Amino acid sequence: MxxxxxxxxxxxxxxxxxxxxxxxxxxxxxxxxxxxxxxxxxxxxxxxxxxxxxxxxxxxxxxxxxxxxxxxxxxxxxxxxxxxxxxxxxxxxxxxxxxxxxxxxxxxxxxxxxxxxxxxxxxxxxxxxxxxxxxxxxxxxxxxxxxxxxxxxxxxxxxxxxxxxxxxxxxxxxxxxxxxxxxxxxxxxxxxxxxxxxxxxxxxxxxxxxxxxxxxxxxxxxxxxxxxxxxxxxxxxxxxxxxxxxxxxxxxxxxxxxxxxxxxxxxxxxxxxxxxxxxxxxxxxxxxxxxxxxxxxxxxxxxxxxxxxxxxxxxxxxxxxxxxxxxxxxxxxxxxxxADDMKLIRGTNVYPRAVEQIVRQFPDITEFQVRFERTGIRDEVVVRVESPTGVPADLGRRLSEAHEGLKFRVEQAEPDTLPRFELKARRFVDTRTAPLGATR
Ligand SMILES: [Zn+2]
Known part of the structure; x- marks a missing residue:
């Protein structure tokens, strides 16, 4: 051996x-x-x-x-x-x-x-x-x-x-x-x-x-x-x-x-x-x-x-x-x-893996969080990033292109405000109160 x-x-x-x-x-x-x-x-x-x-x-x-x-x-x-x-x-x-x-x-x-x-x-x-x-x-x-x-x-x-x-x-x-x-x-x-x-x-x-x-x-x-x-x-x-x-x-x-x-x-x-x-x-x-x-x-x-x-x-x-x-x-x-981590936003499937794949193309982003929010009757995806050089200009466009034109709102988070994890990360937060029909 x-x-x-x-x-x-x-x-x-x-x-x-x-x-x-x-x-x-x-x-x-x-x-x-x-x-x-x-x-x-x-x-x-x-x-x-x-x-x-x-x-x-x-x-x-x-x-x-x-x-x-x-x-x-x-x-x-x-x-x-x-x-x-x-x-x-x-x-x-x-x-x-x-x-x-x-x-x-x-x-x-x-x-x-x-x-x-x-x-x-x-x-x-x-x-x-x-x-x-x-x-x-x-x-x-x-x-x-x-x-x-x-x-x-x-x-x-x-x-x-x-x-x-x-x-x-x-x-x-x-x-x-x-x-x-x-x-x-x-x-x-x-x-x-x-x-x-x-x-x-x-x-x-x-x-x-x-x-x-x-x-x-x-x-x-x-x-x-x-x-x-x-x-x-x-x-x-x-x-x-x-x-x-x-x-x-x-x-x-x-x-x-x-x-x-x-x-x-x-x-x-x-x-x-x-x-x-x-x-x-x-x-x-x-x-x-x-x-x-x-x-x-x-x-x-x-x-x-x-x-x-x-x-x-x-x-x-x-x-x-x-x-x-x-x-x-x-x-x-x-x-x-x-099998159960996909989110349906205004008819478009959003997979955590696909989002992470794009966010990680920007090495200056040290941490990120994706929030699925409901304002009135409208669902939104908000991507919050910690990045010392500011929000990369291209991030929102690349996310959108990979998701049938779905708009992602990209926001800058203050340094060290997003949660850090020692084991499994929980970066995808769904704050919508009622489910939008079948989300599988
Ligand atoms: Zn091998």
Whole structure:
């Protein structure tokens, strides 16, 4: 392994046929395991599905889908952990919750020792694939709360043998100080916080590109794969960006960006099955078509995860778009957004990703916020920017051109008045009281 570009050379280079037979065997074991969960016993019975019916991977579609709403409902009826887990709090070793950024009750996950070993293993595929090795010093800019965030990356970096510096709860300035003092070569954070650290470095007169940091491992927001945002981060740090995507429900990342930078992320296909479905018909979409990502995880021991609807939008392309030799398919452009994050303004669709892509073309903008407001009967989009050189003259026009001529009101915000974020940013604020019909 030491000289290999792959963390798990045996599985990362399997052919599609070999991968599929491995995954069918794992799926059979997982379905039998899931029968210990009250939720799955009920869901399987309702769908008329029995684990012994699995003849090929095509039979995956006989397994009922799992939604976040079902998970949350189970938690309400049977608190605190619901009826999905097959483990008990006595047998488990960790609890994690979602970040609860939407203001809703957080989802709670219960992990066993086996889960946690797997979480670290999954992150190790990603870190190793990005080029992180034992000689690296990895700085983790993360508050270490009940949100799962970079906990798994922490364990994986130790597994690889890197020197880990847990950033913990401290100010952005003191985190920067530690990055320099310990000579970090790798920094892990959200894309938003990577930019925030860079902004603070400029204010403190720190020359980040001159520091030993060579790689940034990003997670937690789709922005890690937005080319304009990546370019800003790479320039500010003088370091390469590697995106990853995970979720509390899965417990870890399931996709990562290898050292070849394929314009997206590989799916760790020996450890998960990821389907891409049309969110309305729930039929699979072909390669190159955007759809909803649905995850089946072979490593979730305490909470079996079968066909979980993530609401993430992705476009899957074959593995050979990347020259690294992995047999794992790629999500081109990373996570493209959420199935439910589109806004409808006067008949025009506005996607947060598309707006960020344009705002990030202006490097002087240090922070921004997009507000969807209603004045009388008229809906408006207001983009507020912090920019020491003033509002870029071109910003409103470019936003409008990308949105069928929809007018965006661009305003200058006073320095340091817009919210800053350490984890997932909440830059899109909808202040309209009543919804305007269907907004999906
Ligand atoms: Zn690759």
């Amino acid at each position: 030491l000289g290999s570009p792959y963390w798990n050379p045996k599985t990362e280079t399997l052919s599609r046929a070999e991968l599929d037979s491995l995954r069918l065997a794992k799926l059979r074991v997982l379905c039998r395991h899931a029968m210990s969960s009250a939720h799955y016993r009920r869901a399987f019975a309702q769908a008329g599905f029995e684990p012994d019916q699995l003849r090929g991977l095509g039979d995956l579609r006989r397994i009922p889908l799992l939604t976040r709403a079902e998970w949350m409902h189970g938690q309400e009826v049977n608190p605190p952990f619901g009826d999905l887990p097959v483990t008990t709090p006595e047998a488990a070793i960790r609890v994690h919750t979602t970040s609860g950024t939407s203001g809703s009750t957080p989802l709670r996950a219960l992990d066993t020792r086996q889960d946690w070993a797997w979480v670290a293993e999954m992150w190790a595929y990603g870190l190793w694939g990005a080029g992180v090795r034992a000689h690296d010093t990895a700085y983790i800019a993360f508050g270490y709360g009940s949100f799962i965030g970079f906990w798994g990356l922490h364990d994986a970096a130790q597994r690889i043998g890197a020197l880990v510096v847990p950033g913990g709860a401290q100010t952005t300035g003191s985190r920067l100080r530690q990055i320099l003092d310990f000579g970090a070569t790798v920094v892990a954070s959200t894309p938003t916080y990577a930019l925030r650290l860079a902004e603070e470095a400029v204010a403190l007169g720190i020359d980040l590109p001159a520091s030993p940091v060579r790689r940034l491992i990003l997670s937690g927001e789709p922005a890690g794969s937005i080319p304009e945002t990546r370019a800003l981060i790479e320039r500010a740090w003088g370091a390469a960006v590697h995106d990853t995507a995970g979720m509390t429900e899965v417990g870890t990342i399931t996709t990562f960006e290898c050292a070849h930078h394929p314009g997206g992320m590989h799916i760790i296909e020996d450890q998960v099955i990821e389907e891409v479905l049309d969110p309305l018909t729930l039929e699979p979409v072909p390669y190159g078509v955007v759809g909803e990502r649905v995850v089946t995880s072979f490593g979730r021991a305490g909470i079996p995860l079968l066909r979980y609807r993530t609401a993430d939008l992705v476009e899957r392309v074959p593995h050979d778009v990347c020259g690294c030799g992995r047999g794992f398919d790629v999500y081109r452009g990373g996570i493209l957004g959420r």
